[in-house]
Amino acid sequence: MATAESSGRRRPSLLQSVLSAFSLPDLRSKILFTLFLLAIYRLVAHVPIPGIDQGALDRLFQTNQLQGFLDLFSGGALRRMSIVALGVFPYITASIVVQLLTPVIPALQAMAREGETGRVRMNRMVHWLTVPIAMAQAFGQMVLLEQSGVLGNVGFTGDALLPTVAAIASMTAGTMFLVWLGELITERGIGNGISLIIFAGIVAGFPTLISQGFLDRDNVLGIFFFAIIGLAIVALIVIFNEAHRRIPVQYGRSIFRGGRMYRQGGSTYLPLRINSAGMIPLIFAFSIVILPGTVATYFATADGWVGSVAGFFANIFSPTDPVYWILAFILVVIFTFFYTLVVFQQQQLAENLQRNGGFVLGIRPGKPTQDYLNKVIIRITMGGALFLGFVAVVPYIASVITNVQAIQLSSTSLLILVGVALDTMRQMEAQLLMRNYEGFLR
Numbered sequence: 001m002a003t004a005e006s007s008g009r010r011r012p013s014l015l016q017s018v019l020s021a022f023s024l025p026d027l028r029s030k031i032l033f034t035l036f037l038l039a040i041y042r043l044v045a046h047v048p049i050p051g052i053d054q055g056a057l058d059r060l061f062q063t064n065q066l067q068g069f070l071d072l073f074s075g076g077a078l079r080r081m082s083i084v085a086l087g088v089f090p091y092i093t094a095s096i097v098v099q100l101l102t103p104v105i106p107a108l109q110a111m112a113r114e115g116e117t118g119r120v121r122m123n124r125m126v127h128w129l130t131v132p133i134a135m136a137q138a139f140g141q142m143v144l145l146e147q148s149g150v151l152g153n154v155g156f157t158g159d160a161l162l163p164t165v166a167a168i169a170s171m172t173a174g175t176m177f178l179v180w181l182g183e184l185i186t187e188r189g190i191g192n193g194i195s196l197i198i199f200a201g202i203v204a205g206f207p208t209l210i211s212q213g214f215l216d217r218d219n220v221l222g223i224f225f226f227a228i229i230g231l232a233i234v235a236l237i238v239i240f241n242e243a244h245r246r247i248p249v250q251y252g253r254s255i256f257r258g259g260r261m262y263r264q265g266g267s268t269y270l271p272l273r274i275n276s277a278g279m280i281p282l283i284f285a286f287s288i289v290i291l292p293g294t295v296a297t298y299f300a301t302a303d304g305w306v307g308s309v310a311g312f313f314a315n316i317f318s319p320t321d322p323v324y325w326i327l328a329f330i331l332v333v334i335f336t337f338f339y340t341l342v343v344f345q346q347q348q349l350a351e352n353l354q355r356n357g358g359f360v361l362g363i364r365p366g367k368p369t370q371d372y373l374n375k376v377i378i379r380i381t382m383g384g385a386l387f388l389g390f391v392a393v394v395p396y397i398a399s400v401i402t403n404v405q406a407i408q409l410s411s412t413s414l415l416i417l418v419g420v421a422l423d424t425m426r427q428m429e430a431q432l433l434m435r436n437y438e439g440f441l442r
Contacts, residue, residue: 020432027190027431034189037181038200044084044174045077045201049167052081056150077201078141081150084174085141087201088194090134091179094126096280102346112346130179131172138171139164190431191424199420202413226402230414233394237418240387243274245380247373251358270349270360272377275384277339279415282392284339285331286412289324293317325396329389336385337378344377391415 022028061079078085102108102122111118139154142164146154153160178197185193247270296313316323350370359365363372391411 021428030190034185037185041181041197045082048080048082049170051152053150057081060148060150083170084178086134086137086171086175088178088197090137090175091130093133094129098126134172134175135168138168142167191427195420198416202417226398229398233414234418237414240275241419244271246271248361249358250361274380277336279412280339281332281335281388282412284335285328288331289328325393328392332389332392333385336388337381340381349373
């Protein structure tokens with residue numbers, strides 16, 4: 001009778017799970033600590049560097065695609081040219097550089113095999129690399145703003161020296177401050193801190209996105225279908241983010257008991273994600289696709305054949321041209337395979353399985369296991385690459401179908417939002433289950 005009652009008991013709703021989380025003092029403190037640090041980030045994002053012409057800055061963002069793409073990771077701080085204008089993008093760049101160099105440099109390979117000690121050393125290396133990258137990006141932003149009439153003189157001579165050095169130091173310190181906030185959230189709060197900072201920045205831009213929708217209020221039906229497409233893409237992202245291929249794994253171990261040796265084993269599975277590359281291929285692809293058009297705009301006003309060629313490239317590499325999105329789709333597929341295979345080789349799954357006495361059923365340990373896992377990851381990555389490519393071109397498809405131009409749907413933003421939300425909910429569910437509460441995910 002008790003079993004029947006327990007099996008027929010309804011699982012709590014999401015609201016009940018949230019209330020359960022806030023009813024636990026330690027978990028409530030983690031959540032409030034995370035929200036407090038995110039509020040500090042949003043407060044600092046409104047502190048601008050001196051000497052900015054806000055009107056000229058707004059006009060720049062209306063015409064420059066690359067600036068809008070980078071503003072995605074700063075949560076609007078770049079649009080206001082605040083002291084955290086670079087966001088955590090330099091840190092992400094440094095992490096990707098170290099990750100891609102690990103298979104190439106033997107010293108990094110040895111460091112990656114050192115476990116937790118190696119991870120700490122590589123993380124410290126990423127921090128040191130973030131500083132020069134942030135300084136270079138800060139100076140590049142200032143030069144671009146100077147050419148656009150947003151800033152005054154920029155340089156390292158004369159009267160421009162002190163303001164330039166102060167602005168570069170401020171933005172570099174702002175980036176490292178956000179990295180520090182993110183690591184505090186990861187250590188003492190809930191979720192991945194760096195991801196949550198990007199998440200908070202994207203969510204902060206929702207009011208602007210909604211206000212843009214009112215510009216197309218004459219196209220109510222188009223906006224409705226545009227919203228339906230957005231919800232469908234979110235559902236598709238959830239499905240592909242959670243999809244994985246289970247590889248059955250058998251573990252065998254020896255136990256010495258009563259003077260005799262006994263063999264025991266256990267079975268489990270190795271989950272290989274369909275979309276293990278996440279948002280990184282989209283960042284790579286759009287950075288490359290945006291760059292030619294951005295560079296061409298600086299030469300479009302030149303006389304002669306230079307201006308003609310620059311105008312041609314500016315038109316081709318424009319978000320309104322189909323060639324732009326076809327190239328974006330191709331690059332996303334290529335980078336998905338490249339990044340997935342690089343990261344997969346670094347995990348050394350076959351070696352780790354053999355070291356711990358595990359083996360894939362029906363496959364010999366060692367190199368045969370590695371070859372088998374490589375074939376599986378290539379096969380399932382095909383689906384993940386086509387999915388990411390489709391998500392990349394959805395904004396263009398949605399605008400063509402619905403004829404809504406005022407609202408800009410960012411596929412990278414949707415991937416980040418869904419991925420971070422699922423990861424945070426999964427961590428909160430683990431916290432609740434440890435305390436015998438039902439979780440968020442069903």
